[in-house]
Amino acid sequence: MNVAVCVKQIPDPATPGKLDPSTKTLVREGKLILDDSDAYGVEMALQLVDKAGGGEVTLVSMAPNSEVSGLRTALAMGAHKAILVSDDALKGSDALTTAKVLAAAIQRAGADLILAATESTDGYTGTTPVQVAELLGLPSVTFAKHIEVDGSTVKVNRQTEAGFDEVECPLPCLVTVTAGVVEPRYPSFKGIMAAKGKPVEELKAADLGVEVAVGQQVTDVAPAEERQAGEVVVDEGDAHERIVQFLEQLKVI
Amino acid sequence: MAFQKVWVVAEAFEGKPLSATLELLTKARELGATVEAWCWGGDVEAYAAGLGEYGASKVYSVGDVGGVLPGVPVAAAMAEAVNGGNKPDAVLFSTGYDPRDIAGRLSAKLNVGVLSNVVGLAEDGTSEHAVFGGTTVVRAAFSGDTPYLYLVRPKSFAAEPGGGGAATVETVSVPDAGAANGAKIVQRHVEERTGPKLDEAAVVVSGGRGLGEAEKFSMIEELAKLLKGAPGASRAIVDAGWVPYSYQVGQTGKTVKPTVYIACGISGATQHMVGMKGSKNIVAINKDQEAPIFSIADLGIVGDVHKVLPKLLDALKNRS
Numbered sequence: 348m349n350v351a352v353c354v355k356q357i358p359d360p361a362t363p364g365k366l367d368p369s370t371k372t373l374v375r376e377g378k379l380i381l382d383d384s385d386a387y388g389v390e391m392a393l394q395l396v397d398k399a400g401g402g403e404v405t406l407v408s409m410a411p412n413s414e415v416s417g418l419r420t421a422l423a424m425g426a427h428k429a430i431l432v433s434d435d436a437l438k439g440s441d442a443l444t445t446a447k448v449l450a451a452a453i454q455r456a457g458a459d460l461i462l463a464a465t466e467s468t469d470g471y472t473g474t475t476p477v478q479v480a481e482l483l484g485l486p487s488v489t490f491a492k493h494i495e496v497d498g499s500t501v502k503v504n505r506q507t508e509a510g511f512d513e514v515e516c517p518l519p520c521l522v523t524v525t526a527g528v529v530e531p532r533y534p535s536f537k538g539i540m541a542a543k544g545k546p547v548e549e550l551k552a553a554d555l556g557v558e559v560a561v562g563q564q565v566t567d568v569a570p571a572e573e574r575q576a577g578e579v580v581v582d583e584g585d586a587h588e589r590i591v592q593f594l595e596q597l598k599v600i
Numbered sequence: 601m602a603f604q605k606v607w608v609v610a611e612a613f614e615g616k617p618l619s620a621t622l623e624l625l626t627k628a629r630e631l632g633a634t635v636e637a638w639c640w641g642g643d644v645e646a647y648a649a650g651l652g653e654y655g656a657s658k659v660y661s662v663g664d665v666g667g668v669l670p671g672v673p674v675a676a677a678m679a680e681a682v683n684g685g686n687k688p689d690a691v692l693f694s695t696g697y698d699p700r701d702i703a704g705r706l707s708a709k710l711n712v713g714v715l716s717n718v719v720g721l722a723e724d725g726t727s728e729h730a731v732f733g734g735t736t737v738v739r740a741a742f743s744g745d746t747p748y749l750y751l752v753r754p755k756s757f758a759a760e761p762g763g764g765g766a767a768t769v770e771t772v773s774v775p776d777a778g779a780a781n782g783a784k785i786v787q788r789h790v791e792e793r794t795g796p797k798l799d800e801a802a803v804v805v806s807g808g809r810g811l812g813e814a815e816k817f818s819m820i821e822e823l824a825k826l827l828k829g830a831p832g833a834s835r836a837i838v839d840a841g842w843v844p845y846s847y848q849v850g851q852t853g854k855t856v857k858p859t860v861y862i863a864c865g866i867s868g869a870t871q872h873m874v875g876m877k878g879s880k881n882i883v884a885i886n887k888d889q890e891a892p893i894f895s896i897a898d899l900g901i902v903g904d905v906h907k908v909l910p911k912l913l914d915a916l917k918n919r920s
Contacts, residue, residue, distance in 0.1 A: 360869075360870075360871065364731070364732045366731075366736070366738070371738075383839070384852070441713045441714075442707075442713070442714060442716070443707055443708065443711070443712075443713050443714070446708065465852070466852055468852065468871070471716070471717060471851055471852055472714070472716035472717065472751075473695070473700055473716060473751075474700060474703055474704040474707060474714050474716060474751065475704075476704070477671065477700070477701050477703075477704030477705055477708075478704045478705075478707055478708045480704075480705075480780070481675075481704065481705045481707075481708035481709060481780065482708050484778065484779060484780050485779065485780055486672065486779065486780050486781065486782035486783045487669075487671065487672075487701070487780075487783065488669065488783050489671075489697065489700070489701055490697055490845070492844070492845065505669075505697075506697070506844065506845050506846060507697060507788075508613065508696065508697065508846070509613070509788075509790045509791065509793075510788070510789040510790045510791035511789050511791075512785045512787070512788050512789070513785070513786045513787040513788075513789070514669065514783055514784065514785055514786065515783075515784050515786050516782050516783040516784070517779075517782050520782065520783070525845045526835075526838055526839040526841075526845065527838065527839065527840075527841040527844070527845065530841070560744070561713075562712065562713045562742055562743055562744025562745070563713045563715060563740055563741065563742050563743065563744070564740060564741060564743060565738055565739065565740050566726060566739045566740060566741050567738070567739035568736060568737070568738050568739075569736070569737050569739075570735065570736060570737070571730060571734055571735055571736055571737045574877055574895075574896040575896075576894055576895050576896065576897060576900065577897060577898035577899055577900065578898070578899050578900065579889075579894060579897075579900040579901075579902060580899070580900065580901050580902070581889075581902045581903070582901055582902060582903025582904070582907065582908055584907075584911075586885075586901045586903050586908055587908050587909075587911040587912035587915055588915065589899065589901070590862075590883060590885075590899065590901065590908075590912055591912070591915050591916065591919075593881075593883060593898075593899050594827070594860065597859060597860055597881055599802070599803055599827060599859060599860050600827065600916065600919065
């Protein structure tokens with residue numbers, strides 16, 4: 348079984364984000380890292396391919412400046428190869444354009460199953476995976492908290508507002524995973540060394556036949572209304588009393 | 601542009617429209633001359649009047665979708681209507697499990713973009729988005745073809761009835777969506793819930809990494825129960841598998857605006873703050889005085905959750 352995993356390389360979430368004042372798009376300079384949310388899909392793919400007794404895990408990613416740092420992390424976990432689409436023409440592209448690029452890359456790779464995170468940590472639009480599925484004419488199951496493949500069917504426990512649904516879907520299809528679907532491994536030293544030699548195919552949008560047309564623009568950036576810090580109490584064994592008092596004032600108790 | 605017609609993708613639970621749906625209808629009423637809703641499921645007739653009361657003049661019912669996930673069939677029916685000439689200027693979706701699927705599908709079918717995580721929407725179609733943990737407001741606008749698709753975060757707008765009458769219900773058939781329509785629900789599991797829903801509760805008590813271990817989340821649940829509130833969680837402990845994703849408050853997760861939000865052992869990553877900084881009152885308990893959560897807390901307790909929470913629980917129990 349061959350699995351394609353959509354992965355995003357993002358600025359480290361630990362460092363504050365910035366918008367470019369002239370283009371009003373996210374500054375994505377410096378080293379990008381593998382989005383934590385994507386480690387779950389990579390791990391799931393590795394386990395499913397292993398269980399199926401063979402096959403390949405292909406990463407597909409779109410990133411500026413031929414960025415591969417995040418891809419190397421996922422390759423070090425065990426993914427076999429990657430397709431990276433890096434093209435200045437794609438700067439500031441919206442989720443649908445991204446989906447067109449990823450869908451074309453997945454088609455090139457060929458896959459029985461496509462995995463993605465439910466949403467990225469930086470942009471968190473959460474629509475790209477389903478747009479990819481629609482562009483490929485495939486069914487999709489979002490918000491998976493458990494995945495099993497049984498022959499040509501994928502069985503998913505899908506998170507819902509009230510609990511979860513057991514969903515069955517024929518392959519090929521796309522599944523988005525939540526954190527906790529599986530515990531991602533840490534890359535081993537051997538994996539890190541091996542990752543350096545794994546193939547990363549770099550493409551432009553035009554190589555995939557994708558036309559870039561962006562139908563939405565950021566028009567304005569402004570600071571939000573600040574919320575002020577209030578009273579701070581250092582606990583000396585009785586701070587709970589202050590909380591009780593506070594809740595009483597608010598008539599919550 | 602001024603909107604002439606706005607569609608709202610409506611969701612219901614146990615025969616009642618969700619509050620997120622009523623919020624969207626209220627906003628759509630402010631924006632457009634005509635408001636129409638799209639629904640699926642077997643009980644649309646039961647709540648169509650409720651949609652009408654909030655402004656929908658017509659409800660398109662896709663009906664029972666035959667046990668498949670609704671994303672594909674509902675988007676297919678909507679796209680067919682649009683391509684047949686029944687074209688709204690905008691479609692509003694709430695950021696929920698199924699509406700997000702429908703929005704993604706519809707976007708690709710119609711080749712129009714989606715603006716996600718909308719928290720404000722002006723009459724000219726400009727949307728507002730909170731980024732970087734809610735410290736920055738970004739405004740965005742569409743420039744391409746209509747319909748404009750907006751995925752709106754729940755609680756961005758107030759829900760107010762508009763005194764409209766019952767909406768007329770029009771049944772719409774689902775076009776054949778082929779292989780894409782293959783995701784079938786074989787069994788539903790409703791987890792037992794006591795107390796209010798996370799995004800509707802007047803009190804939310806959330807736990808984070810500072811709790812130290814999964815078992816300690818029981819303190820959060822107990823405190824939430826005593827305050828007739830709902831338990832929530834930071835992304836860190838959801839990712840660690842301590843509690844399910846449905847508990848997550850934040851950018852990826854739920855937006856909550858309770859009367860009181862109590863953050864326990866949560867440092868206040870921007871990811872978390874954007875989902876709760878709209879709370880009316882915020883209490884934070886954290887042992888690190890420098891934790892960012894204190895910058896927005898009305899009452900900040902610098903202390904160990906393992907010491908403060910047990911005493912707080914005892915004090916509250918002794919009152920009742």
